Amino acid sequence: MVIDENILISAGAETKHYIPSETIFFEGHIPNYYQIIKGEVKLNNYNEEGKEFIQNILSDGESCGESILFIEKLYPVNAEAITECSVLRLHKSAFFNLLNQSPELYMEVNSFLSERLYYKFIMMQSLSSQNPSIRLRGLMDYLKSSQKDRTPYSFLILLTRQQMASLTGLCVETAIRTIKHMERDKIVRIENRKILY
């Protein structure tokens, strides 16, 4: 968890509920601090043709939309609920009041920002490759890096193929074909549609 929920609430945060596919904030809007109590949220963009690119998927205890609070810019992404969600929202000014009172909280937020930045660096490397297998492996390597067990097939990918495609800028069909190919190459194992890496 980035910041203790009770601290956020006493600082004036409101709890908001969202249903799947409901938007939490839009690209171009003024940022606030959001922290997910429960549920999954994706940060995304839609290109000119309407194809979705998912920037990130966040869940319980993680913050969304904090990335640009420290500069005077508008959101470069949308935040959309994937599952049913409870989210705490704290206005930017209240958020900074809170941080000014506590160096510990400042560090928590910095640490979370670093983690997000790390994800971006890792993903950027693999996404710069034309090869879909390298892109998907970059994603899976990052996901698995949060787990201790490094043995093959020990990590269950909890993303749909659709989501994996949207996170790597591929079309679903290519993602599916590539994952099938990775199965033949013993890079992943597939058990009743679940991907083990």
Place this chain on the structure above:
DNA sequence: TCATTAAAGTTAT
């Protein structure tokens, strides 16, 4: 080779 389109099978709600 990958994206796109279409069509059909499968799973979840």
Place this chain on the structure above:
DNA sequence: ATAACTTTAATGA
């Protein structure tokens, strides 16, 4: 039942 996801195949850039 209906929508969302998965899969295969054909076609074109």
